[in-house]
Amino acid sequence: MEKIDHYHTDPHPFLLTTPTRQHISHLLDQLPSLDEVLQRQSRPPVCLYNYYIVLRDRLQMETLLDFWLDVQQAEVLYRRYTKQQAKKHNKNNTTSNNKKSSMMTSNSSYHRIPTPIESISANSITSQPELLTHMLLMQSRASPTSPTTKRSTMATSITAHTNTTTATDTGKHQSATSINTTTGSSSSTLSPQHRPTQSELIDTNERIYYRYIVPHAEKELIQLPATLRDRIIKTFNNQSPGLSSSPSSSPSPFPPTAMGLEDPKVFQNAKRYVHILLQSSFTLFIRYKVFMNLTLPQQILRLAAGLFSLLVGFSLELSLIFLNITPWSVRLWGILPITFGVYCLCSSISGLDPIWVLCFDISETTTFKFNVIKQMKVRRILRRRSIVLLCIMAAVTLLLVIMFCAIPGNRL
Numbered sequence: 001m002e003k004i005d006h007y008h009t010d011p012h013p014f015l016l017t018t019p020t021r022q023h024i025s026h027l028l029d030q031l032p033s034l035d036e037v038l039q040r041q042s043r044p045p046v047c048l049y050n051y052y053i054v055l056r057d058r059l060q061m062e063t064l065l066d067f068w069l070d071v072q073q074a075e076v077l078y079r080r081y082t083k084q085q086a087k088k089h090n091k092n093n094t095t096s097n098n099k100k101s102s103m104m105t106s107n108s109s110y111h112r113i114p115t116p117i118e119s120i121s122a123n124s125i126t127s128q129p130e131l132l133t134h135m136l137l138m139q140s141r142a143s144p145t146s147p148t149t150k151r152s153t154m155a156t157s158i159t160a161h162t163n164t165t166t167a168t169d170t171g172k173h174q175s176a177t178s179i180n181t182t183t184g185s186s187s188s189t190l191s192p193q194h195r196p197t198q199s200e201l202i203d204t205n206e207r208i209y210y211r212y213i214v215p216h217a218e219k220e221l222i223q224l225p226a227t228l229r230d231r232i233i234k235t236f237n238n239q240s241p242g243l244s245s246s247p248s249s250s251p252s253p254f255p256p257t258a259m260g261l262e263d264p265k266v267f268q269n270a271k272r273y274v275h276i277l278l279q280s281s282f283t284l285f286i287r288y289k290v291f292m293n294l295t296l297p298q299q300i301l302r303l304a305a306g307l308f309s310l311l312v313g314f315s316l317e318l319s320l321i322f323l324n325i326t327p328w329s330v331r332l333w334g335i336l337p338i339t340f341g342v343y344c345l346c347s348s349i350s351g352l353d354p355i356w357v358l359c360f361d362i363s364e365t366t367t368f369k370f371n372v373i374k375q376m377k378v379r380r381i382l383r384r385r386s387i388v389l390l391c392i393m394a395a396v397t398l399l400l401v402i403m404f405c406a407i408p409g410n411r412l
Contacts, residue, residue: 031290031377034275034282038068043374045289045363053365054285058296061281063219064274067212071271074204074264077196081262084195201262208267209236221270223277228270235266290378291385292351293363299348306344313337317404324409331405339397346393354386354393 032042040048056062196204212221213232221229239261294302317334325331347353356362361379362370373379 302344302348309341324411
């Protein structure tokens with residue numbers, strides 16, 4: 001989303017030449033910031049894709065962005081992993097608590113102080129006739145009730161006693177079944193595609209280390225200070241996945257090597273330093289994408305085409321003048337190559353094609369590949385600069401045409 005919806009006009013018009021740093025700094029408060037671009041919260045042309053293209057083609061600093069994005073992805077995976085471990089630990093605690101509470105509920109009848117008759121039944125009753133005798137003695141001690149109530153009470157007590165004796169035999173089997181079900185479901189949901197494992201985190205961090213940090217790496221960060229590099233190398237040399245805490249340690253919601261190689265915290269200082277370097281290059285990115293819509297190869301191509309067209313136009317006009325070709329209106333044919341040459345030269349110098357902006361609202365990402373200008377603030381800036389540039393092109397072309405048409409013919 002755009003940072004500011006309304007555009008506050010600048011009292012000073014945009015210059016044709018490349019804007020100054022003060023002008024760009026003034027506009028940075030109204031445009032997406034570097035963090036918004038890195039988090040993919042901005043729209044073209046001020047987006048992460050174009051930022052990478054500018055760093056690669058113009059500044060040769062794409063390695064910094066690659067490193068920052070890789071570390072950021074590793075941090076996201078690590079946060080997901082720790083959240084997964086904490087959730088798993090809480091689930092195990094809840095299951096164990098439920099198991100204990102169910103066992104306490106099933107054995108609650110054995111925790112109360114029995115009467116003498118109850119203690120006798122609890123220790124010596126083994127057959128159905130003895131159980132019935134015991135229940136009759138219990139009923140005689142109770143308050144007088146109706147025969148129907150007495151029969152129902154006896155049936156209820158016998159059923160409760162039978163369930164109590166069978167609960168202890170089936171409790172362990174039910175608990176084992178519940179634990180096995182939980183373990184099976186958790187192992188089936190821990191798929192590498194969605195939930196990272198500890199070994200995957202270690203592999204990710206080692207890949208970052210061997211790709212950016214070690215000397216002569218594939219994408220070595222030559223901008224990284226030696227102190228930060230040596231600190232990371234020392235950490236990787238001292239730590240290994242095998243050096244985990246002892247198995248006798250108390251259980252924790254996080255793995256025993258939470259501060260080991262699976263934690264991308266080892267790259268945190270390097271990531272901050274790279275962010276500072278990216279911030280220093282962000283103003284150049286704003287200059288290339290907010291005030292311009294051409295790539296560097298396109299500018300060079302237009303410079304060559306403009307010089308060649310002006311050479312053709314000047315040669316034609318001078319030939320018509322020194323050959324004294326009549327009628328005078330024939331000289332107007334030189335307007336075509338001169339106009340095309342001025343257009344190419346001005347667009348090459350300014351890095352802006354006004355027709356692409358005013359007619360199509362497009363910006364060039366790579367050579368002859370475009371994306372639509374969706375950032376409204378950038379669109380307003382480019383349209384204003386395009387109108388000014390078209391006026392300058394028209395003035396220069398008209399001045400050249402008047403000059404060549406005013407010179408009298410003289411055949412040599």
